[in-house]
Amino acid sequence: MNQILLLGGSGILGSEVLRHLIVWSFEYVAPTSTDLDIRDKEKLFMFIAKLKPSWIINCAAWTNVDGAESSIKEARELNSLAVGNLGTASGLFGCKVIHISTDYVFDGESSNPYDESSSVNPVNKYGESKLQGEDSLLLASLDSYVIRTSWLYGTSGKNFVKTIVGKAIQNEEVRVVNDQVGSPTSARDLAGAIISIVSNQPEPGIYNYSNEGSCSWFEFAQRIYERVGANPSLVFPISSDSLTLLAGRPRFSLLSKEKWKSSGLAMVPRWEDSLDLMLPEIVAELS
Numbered sequence: 270m271n272q273i274l275l276l277g278g279s280g281i282l283g284s285e286v287l288r289h290l291i292v293w294s295f296e297y298v299a300p301t302s303t304d305l306d307i308r309d310k311e312k313l314f315m316f317i318a319k320l321k322p323s324w325i326i327n328c329a330a331w332t333n334v335d336g337a338e339s340s341i342k343e344a345r346e347l348n349s350l351a352v353g354n355l356g357t358a359s360g361l362f363g364c365k366v367i368h369i370s371t372d373y374v375f376d377g378e379s380s381n382p383y384d385e386s387s388s389v390n391p392v393n394k395y396g397e398s399k400l401q402g403e404d405s406l407l408l409a410s411l412d413s414y415v416i417r418t419s420w421l422y423g424t425s426g427k428n429f430v431k432t433i434v435g436k437a438i439q440n441e442e443v444r445v446v447n448d449q450v451g452s453p454t455s456a457r458d459l460a461g462a463i464i465s466i467v468s469n470q471p472e473p474g475i476y477n478y479s480n481e482g483s484c485s486w487f488e489f490a491q492r493i494y495e496r497v498g499a500n501p502s503l504v505f506p507i508s509s510d511s512l513t514l515l516a517g518r519p520r521f522s523l524l525s526k527e528k529w530k531s532s533g534l535a536m537v538p539r540w541e542d543s544l545d546l547m548l549p550e551i552v553a554e555l556s
């Protein structure tokens with residue numbers, strides 16, 4: 270049976286993966302975190318042993334970057350230990366795992382896009398916990414995929430685009446950092462990318478996937494204001510140093526998609542095009 274077990278199906282990304290599984294008529298099971306807390310190794314193994322999925326798609330994670338600084342144990346339980354257990358389960362029960370990781374495994378000191386073999390050096394506890402998760406999974410399972418992505422947004426959950434659209438609709442002024450550069454990524458595109466792994470089954474290992482192109486958070490916010498018909502001069506640039514966030518952030522987090530593209534997987538649309546496609550839904554929801 271070609272069953273898919275989707276973990277984290279209520280999140281920004283997971284909800285888009287769920288939508289794809291439905292649209293493409295995959296057989297799937299998507300337990301909530303109440304049905305299956307993936308930190309509980311025994312229950313996790315029992316669940317997988319009973320279901321016998323062919324694939325596990327893991328979109329579950331501790332994603333509170335600043336919160337991880339003071340709750341490192343909790344972040345590790347979900348982002349490292351549970352992910353390692355998925356790797357062990359993959360070996361024991363013969364299923365492939367697709368796990369999502371982050372540009373925050375890098376320190377942002379490069380000026381060239383990071384590829385899959387670039388040196389990692391996370392600058393915060395969240396990034397550390399995600400890197401440990403990658404390592405544990407790949408060590409435990411030869412049948413695993415790690416997709417590193419960046420700056421995710423979608424119609425579900427709390428995310429930058431929804432926050433900025435809310436401000437733009439109210440014609441509010443916003444101050445946004447202009448010294449961190451990365452690639453916004455539509456959760457819908459990434460969900461399609463995940464499905465293309467299931468369909469094409471490339472070599473297991475690490476793959477980068479983000480939308481094409483780059484911008485600063487300030488430029489990203491300006492584009493959102495423009496596209497929803499608000500005045501982009503209400504968006505003001507600030508430096509990261511002026512914020513008192515608990516966790517550091519990489520200043521540069523572009524991911525090279527050369528490996529992805531040469532593997533014949535899903536297309537990599539430009540971030541501006543994908544944003545334009547999703548904005549009407551977000552505006553309609555928030556208006």
Ligand SMILES: NC(=O)c1ccc[n+]([C@@H]2O[C@H](COP(=O)([O-])OP(=O)(O)OC[C@H]3O[C@@H](n4cnc5c(N)ncnc54)[C@H](OP(=O)(O)O)[C@@H]3O)[C@@H](O)[C@H]2O)c1
Nearest residue numbers: 277279280281282302306307329330332369371418420421
């Ligand atoms: N957001 C970004 O900008 C970004 C950037 C780069 C990489 N990523 C990575 O992309 C992936 C998806 O992120 P996201 O932003 O979509 O996450 P999200 O919206 O925060 O969703 C996290 C999901 O994890 C589930 N979850 C939490 N604790 C759980 C537990 N103990 N057992 C089972 N499920 C649990 C949540 O379920 P409940 O709703 O029931 O709590 C939710 O469905 C993550 O691996 C993240 O590290 C995200």
